[in-house]
Amino acid sequence: MRKTLAAAVFRVLSGVSQKPPSRVLVASCNFSNDATFEIKKCELHRLEEGPPVTTVLTREDGLKYYKMMQSIRRMELKADQLYKQKFIRGFCHLCDGQEACCVGLEAGINPTDHVITSYRAHGLCYVRGISARGILAELTGRRGGCAKGKGGSMHMYAKNFYGGNGIVGAQGPLGVGIALACKYKGTNEVCLTLYGDGAANQGQIAEAHNMAALWKLPCIFICENNFYGMGTSVERAAANTEYYKRGNCIPGLRVDGMDVLCVREATKFAVDFCRSGKGPILMELQTYRYHGHSMSDPGISYRTREEIQNVREKRDPIMLLKNRMVNNNLASVEELKEIDVSVRKEIDDAAQFAITDPEPNLEELGHHIYSSNTPFLVRGTNQWIQFKSLS
Template identity: 80%
Template sequence: MKKMLVAAVSRVLSGVAQKPASRVLVASCNYSNDATFEIKKCDIHRLEEGPPVTAVLTREDGLKYYKVMQTIRRMELKADQLYKQKFIRGFCHLCDGQEACYVGLEAGINPTDHIITSYRAHGFCYTRGLSVRSILAELTGRRGGCAKGKGGSMHMYSKNFYGGNGIVGAQGPLGGQIAEAYNMAALWKLPCVFICENNRYGMGTAIERASASTDYYKRVNFMPGLRVDGMDVLCVREATKFAANYCRSGKGPIVMELQTYRYHGHSMSDPGVSYRTREEIQSVRGKSDPIMLLKDKIVNSNLASVEELKEIDVEVRKEIDDAAQFATTDPEPALEEIAHHIYSDNPPFEVRGANQWVKYKSIS
């Protein structure tokens, strides 16, 4: 388990093409290599101390985090569009607004660590290594999807990522029935971080109306916990590093509550404004949007310019558009492949279809 970049950009500004080369002006801009930021102090439970209250962000990491968060945001907005155009059918749970959770978590662990999650998992799919093309193609049910077009929004998987699950709370039983999972993890001191993505609403009910106690990080009274600002990618990163190190040191499991916010409704059938006001959503967008907060940090600390970030935006939009084109033109899986990939490494066997006289061959 125990498994920088300095840049100077020169822009050439020339006048009329006929002007001699001696009239060319060169403007140089030197960016900072890194910057240190104060981050919100985490609330702690059964811990003597929590994660640090400062974090260093390098220019390289800042640009990487920004691009990944923008990619997730644009991918979800494109999924919204494809759903309304009826290219995506069935359930679709979007995670725009929660980008800092996925990027911060991935930045705080190792690629060899394992992640198990519920639905609303498109962001995890991307940070765990799946391409936008394979994610959107899975949403549209195409052969080029990450699950061969058979899983859809709620059943995507990749290496060390045990994907979304369609049943509420299904990610808990994958590691043991949730209360018993807490108990056994604590008894055996397992290196497990239990994470609550608290986006303030359970389907269409505000947490204050559904929970007698909204201190989710304290829910397991015999296990230490952290409550983290889930809108700040640096805060999530530092808290995740702290939690991972705690587990790797042999101290046992820990709970992390990430306070975040979802912009869309629970699913595409939920407009998301019958149980909350549009003003509330706009207030979050204007004050604590995770991409906006990171952008302000990068620009204000001279890690990059607004123009450079705009170039990333253009690059991301092109990637999303290209992926959407593929996701709407790639063929659907053939009917005879309906039983394929039930197991990953078993020899071929027959599977009975809806009609008992029809059988399909299952291959790995």
């Protein structure tokens, strides 16, 4: 005791800096390893039972989910800034507010499972393993982007992640094709096929439902219902707003998409359903986006600022997880603030890379046409120029 006190006095008198008080507090806390939480009961369609209404969150998973959701939130806000600075051109669709969806979905599947989605893809791209650098550099069209700067915001790819599709609803039939490949190869893998409430009205989505049900494919259809399509509320665009029932003969779940734990447990339930050979299942994730539909949409011409602020104050997914963790001794406020600081630095570094990394050379125009093939010649910008295509 005397030695410890003497050492402390020596450090103070000699000017040796001590650790910041917050770090000392974090280190000295005796946190719980896990806690049990009640989650909202899912509404069911053609199912006798659904996901559990209680779940366990470990401290390790909670910290991981928190950092991932904060990273996605910060990344989307940075993308908004880069777009307004004209580093990002063309289309850009942000998902801030919907972080619990992508993080909860990824927590409920295996890395070997497959995911395909719409052009609002940045968050799913991140949870599938692409760094913030790779995503932001893709948005700015740089060589270090996840699609080598060729895809931009609407066409991003990763291992077992198939975009990012620019055509509304096009990912529906493609996801069924991936699920068909899973069944054909006997891999016991599933495909998550995501689309929005606007795309739910596309005819190809109904065709995809029919084919998946007919062939009992391991396809989990996921409608991210953020209550507004392209500037239009769901009530004005859809005669049936119960999207989890839209599959008709396909079983469905309506899930609280603002609760990462609720999304995780519903996803696990749906995955088990598919892996057991029962065919497809449909999940409706009720969520909310804070930005407009795209960067050309201010997002307040068809809804009030008060509505958006009310969701931020009462249902924000990051806030909900943070309160659960702090109130149940899974983390401290200081510890989560440290994560916030590290995330901000990571995203700032990624943004700096995204505006300084060089753009692709013109010679790369024909690269990556096929995933694996011997090099072949591709006509360039005019008929007298040819480029060698590399996989």
